Amino acid sequence: MKKSLLSLMVAASFATSANDNWQTIETENFKVHFPKAYQSWATSAANELEVVREKVKEQQNRVLEKQVDVIVFDPYNQSNGFAIPSSVDPMMAFFATPPQSDTVISNSSGWQQLLVLHEYVHLVHLAQPTRSEWRQKLRNFSSAYDIAHNPTPRWAAEGYATLLESQMTGRGRLHDNYVESLIIQFAKEGSLPSYSQLSEEDGGYMAGSMAYLVGVRFLQWLEHNYSKEQLDAVWTRMQAVKKRDFDSAFTGVFLEKPSKLYRRFVAEYTHKALTQEANQTALETKRWFDLNYIQTAPSLSPDEDKIAIVSKDKDGNTKLTIYATEENADAIKEFEEAQKELLEDDAKDIANSKPTSFKKETKETLNSINRKGILNPVWRDNSTLVYGAFSVANNEMNTLHQDLFSWNSETSETKQLTQFANVRRFSLADNNTAYAERVEYGYSQLVKIDLTSGEMSDLTQPSLQTVYDFPQYQNNKLAYLKTKLNQNWALWVKDLTSNNDVSVPMPKGYQFLSYPKWSENGESIYYVAGVNGQTNLYRYTFASDKLEQLSAGQQVMQYPMPSKQHGLLYLAVNSEGPDIYQLSDNASVTEVTERALSPKAATNKAEQPSLPPAKIYQQTAGAQRDYSPSNQTMSFTLAEQYNSASTALLHVGVKGKDLLNKLSWQFGGAIDNKNALNGAYLDVKYQLDKWQFLAHAFDYKLKAANQYQHPDVLAAEEDATGAYLQASYPYRNGAFKLNSHLAYSYKDIGDSHNQWLALGANQIWQRDWQTFAIGQTASARVYSGDSSQGSWQGFDANVALFGKAWNMPLYVDYQTKQRDDMLMNIGGFASSLIKPEAQAERSLINELPFYSALSDDYQRFGAGFAFKQNTPWLYVSQHELNNSELATSYGIKLNSQFDFAVAPSVLNDINIDFGIAKIEGDTIQDEVRGWIGLWYSL
Structure with missing residues (x-):
């Protein structure tokens, strides 16, 4: 609903591949797939889906006749969902974590009902079959055309x-x-x-x-x-x-x-x-700190001499910055000197007006590490902040959890305080105790956390009907927000000694509620509430039972921060992002005499037909079984590759997969118009928990002399038939990832044969500070083979250092391939026919045609940089055979692989390869060569 569909499908591909304990509930019109831990949420969703379908059918006079696949999971520990509006294979994904009070999706009768309705409307709206018979037949035939039809x-x-x-x-x-x-x-x-x-x-x-x-x-x-x-x-x-x-x-x-x-x-x-x-009357307030773009969760230090705030720039870089709260004397002096110099140069000039506020002095900055975010910082003492960020359990590979971390701004030390706790907003009672809202499997609750041990104890029971937010501790009392199904958010205060809860009054007719904050003495509490299309700041004083309104719709207010030294600070949103304002002590205050009688939400603006009140359904909606990958969808595929050194290939095939990509396959053929390379292929991939099994069969004919650059090649021909099998297993420890594999291949080439067994591993590690990053990859493989000419051995190795400097990606790498008692043929490009990992007797180089040379020793030295992430590389590579230079190539290239597990099969296993390079060598014709291609490879 909020993130881009692309990023959400990527998340889905991560999470669905990490868990094999999936179930399916099948109703008349839906199949709901979910990990066992989401049983209650999924059971309720299966019921809600049928209710929503009938009401949408009544409202729209349209319905989807296709049975819809639905995934329930929680890859981000955040609220979201998406739909893929295919007329052939429609599907939806629901993220179980409910939204927080300050989000634009917090106003609902229930998160599940809102999510089901919104995403199902997408399908009914966008996935209708066309009334053109031939276009619909084409949509049935090709998933790519189906999804792209009538955007x-x-x-x-x-x-x-x-x-x-x-x-x-x-x-x-x-x-x-x-x-x-x-x-x-x-x-x-x-x-x-x-x-x-x-x-x-x-x-x-x-x-x-x-x-x-x-x-x-x-x-x-x-x-x-x-x-x-x-x-x-x-x-x-x-x-x-x-x-x-x-x-x-x-x-x-x-x-x-x-x-x-x-x-x-x-x-x-x-x-x-x-x-x-x-x-409106003017609000007596002044800008205290001029900020820009996304700024959130400001927090004043205990001594009020510093303020911490989380920011995100337009490139998505997140950081936590600590600023001094005092006026920036250096900035003021610099401004005054600049104006003085301006008038000295031109006495008739007009100096700049003095800003209402100057940028605060930056004291310290913490950048998000490895894109794990920074959330909701709270001061532990005057030099240490506790904040939220995402973590990944090693045994889950990719599912994100929200945890608590600490940062000492004086020593720059960061420390993880909880392990996969799934806690969101929190408040500190002392240096070792936090109260937080926790969400797991869609259940929300309040918990108490020992920050020394990371252990949690329940303050409330986990619930699908109730959602909590903004716990705020003060003087052994805990203020918190709570919403139940069909209600608005409400503000409560729990006495942690007596365990009694009392509600805080709200203005009559309120709907939005968020950002509670205790006054510095704990005698009153501030919050932001919305009435009649406006949001305003309120203050409730407990002893006098007085509710006061401090604004009248002049600004969009967030995060009130009452303080002793700076008065009442708050964020005010404008079209460029929030700024921090300071409310005048003389600002008018209006006592609120009409109060809301209950938090029950008004639904009088609903139009008929309307949905019934939200509920968590417990009854069985359909038959439940273990998820089975046997329910396959398939699509026709068309792909093409062109390589100016070798040939051009047209791929025609069929791809299939189940929804969660446990079992996927493809078969097809590739032909060119020069009879240089053509053949057929079959791929099957199966995921069993973390294990992945791959089978690749091929039958192709290669005539080197028919390539575009035939003067540079050996007069060789291949008539090859064979198969390749591989089993792989991943391991993760923080930012360190390792994927080990065992592989076997058998190939008949004319009257000869070649078979081999290989053991290998691919490893990657990186640390990303956003503007700067460093990482390394390494891969190695050892072979033991047997061919018609006798037994042989060999190994492959590749190492690379990569990173970013001032947001510019760069790399250096080295590759070597060594064979004993076997020659490798050098050159050529990867395709659905020729899978690199299945070709031990080949070293593929895009810039060279197949059979440019034969050698038992190949090395490559390379380096490159790009101007921006996910853009083409400017690169140089030197290729050597037996320690003698074969060729040097330099130019521009891009290679990407895309795999969106829950999307239709045509959007999975995509390889995109592009490059233009100048190649030079003593035995190579110096010229510019290019290649471009899109093809599928499991």
């Missing part, structure tokens, strides 16, 4: 699912006070996204959320100003016999382009925001 703009896809999530529940992002206050703030600044920006995932602050938050409001505007029927007609027209894209389908109904109507919507919404602003 809908992201804003329309996400906006429509968000619209129905709100209309059918009366909750959701359309009716969320926090979201409304955010969009109003952007509108007041003239910063609502343009139509071309509306679907973007990257860019400015909150850019990726605008497809949901603004898209839904634009769609609602269309329904109100035109009609629901007209909007619905757009989706009907997109699946017509006549081929239409979204703009054509939209314009034919509304008689205007969507971009033009969107501009009108922005104008009206901006007018609404400015009218609201004009009727």
Whole structure:
């Protein structure tokens, strides 16, 4: 729902491959797959899915006839989900962790209901079969065409699912006070996204959320100003016999382009925001710290001389920075001197206006290590912070858990305090005790943590019906937020001595609630609540039972920080990110006399048909069994490779897999127009817990003299048939990963044969500080073989150092291949026919044609750099045979492998290879050579 579909599918591929204890519940219209630990969540989801399907069918007058596959798991220990809208193999994935109170998806009757509804609407909306028979047959034949058919703009896809999530529940992002206050703030600044920006995932602050938050409001505007029927007609027209894209389908109904109507919507919404602003009194506050982009979870040190805050830049780099709270005298002096110098140079010039605040002095910075994040820092003492970050259990390989870590800013020492605890927000009672909210398998609870031992004890029982957030300790009392199904968030205070809980009053008509914070003396508590499309800051004093409102919708407030030295600080969000403000002691305060009677959520904005109240279903929804990979889906595949040194290959095949990619396979053929290389192949891969088994069979003919660069090659021909078998097992210890394998190959080449047994391992380690990184890889393999010419032995080895400097990736590497009593043929490229690991008698080099040379000793020295992560490398390689130089190549190249386990088979096992290089050598024709290809290899 929030992260990009690409990153979510990657997460799914990690998590599904790490656990073999999967179950399946099959209902009439869904198959729900889940690890055994998620039994209760999945059982309830299976029931909810059938309820949602019937209500969506009634609302949409559309339904999916296909049985839908659903995955329940929790790869990130965070809230999310996604749908793959295939008309042939539709699927959804649900992340069980519920959202926290300050997120834009916190307003729901229940996380499970919201998630099921939102993702299922995606399928009904986007996965409908087309009414064109020939196009639908093509969709049935090719998963790639099926998914790419009639792409809908992201804003329309996400906006429509968000619209129905709100209309059918009366909750959701359309009716969320926090979201409304955010969009109003952007509108007041003239910063609502343009139509071309509306679907973007990257860019400015909150850019990726605008497809949901603004898209839904634009769609609602269309329904109100035109009609629901007209909007619905757009989706009907997109699946017509006549081929239409979204703009054509939209314009034919509304008689205007969507971009033009969107501009009108922005104008009206901006007018609404400015009218609201004009009727507000000014808030007596001043900017205390001017920040930029994503800033979150500020925390004042016990002595109040420092403030820590987590930031994330546009490249996704996360860091925890400690700033001095006092005014930056050096920055002020530098500004004043610059203005003085300006006027000395030109007395008639006008000096810059003095900023309302100067950047605070940076004291210390902690960068996120290996992209594990930094969350919710809390001061342990005046030099040490405890914070959350993600960790990975060695026996799970890839599933992320949230844990607590400490950082001593004076010694720079970091230490992990818990092990795979799955704790989110927390508060410290003393140096050794924390109170936290824990989520595991979808269950939320409050726990007490001994930071010395890492042991946890329950404060509340784990629950699927109740979610907790923002525990705040003060004077042996614990304030915390809690929401139950069909309720708003509520603020409670637990007396840890008597174990009694009391509720904190809320303003009448509130919906959003977050960011509780005790006053410095513990006599009152601050929080942010939303009423009537605005969010405001409140203060409740316990002794006098007085509830006061400290703002009136002028700002989008977050994280109040009452202090003795600096008054009341808080974050205020604008279109460029939050800044820290200081509320004036003279700011007007309004006593709230009308209070909410209960936290029960209002659903009066729901439209019929609407969903019933959310619940956790316990009854059996269908038959349950162990997950079986025998339920296979398949797709036709088409791929092509071109290599100017060798030949061009056209691959035609069929791929298949089960949903979790436990059993996958492909077969097909490859041909070229020069009769240099052609043949057939069959691959099968099976995952059993961590073990992976691979079988590759091939039958190909290679005629070296028919290649493009035939003057440079030996006049050799191969008519090869054979098979390759491999079993591999992974191991992980922190950032160290090792994959060991045992392999066997047999090949007939004409009248001769070659067979061998190999034992090998691939290893990688890295440490990533974001701007800088260092890592290394190593691989080794030893062979023992037997051929028609006799027995032989050999080994392969490869080592590489890689890293980043100022965000620029770079590497150096070395490769060697040695054979005793056997010659390797040098050159050629990898393909579905020729799998490198199955070719012990070959050393593949893209820049050279097959059979450029024969040798028993090959070495390569290489280095390269790129301007940015995941962009092509500028590289140089030197190739040697028997310690004599064969060739030097330099140019640009890119090689990537993609494997998204839960996606359709056509989106798995993809290899992309591209390069342009100049090659030089005494026996090689000096020239520029190139290659480009996309092919499949299990």
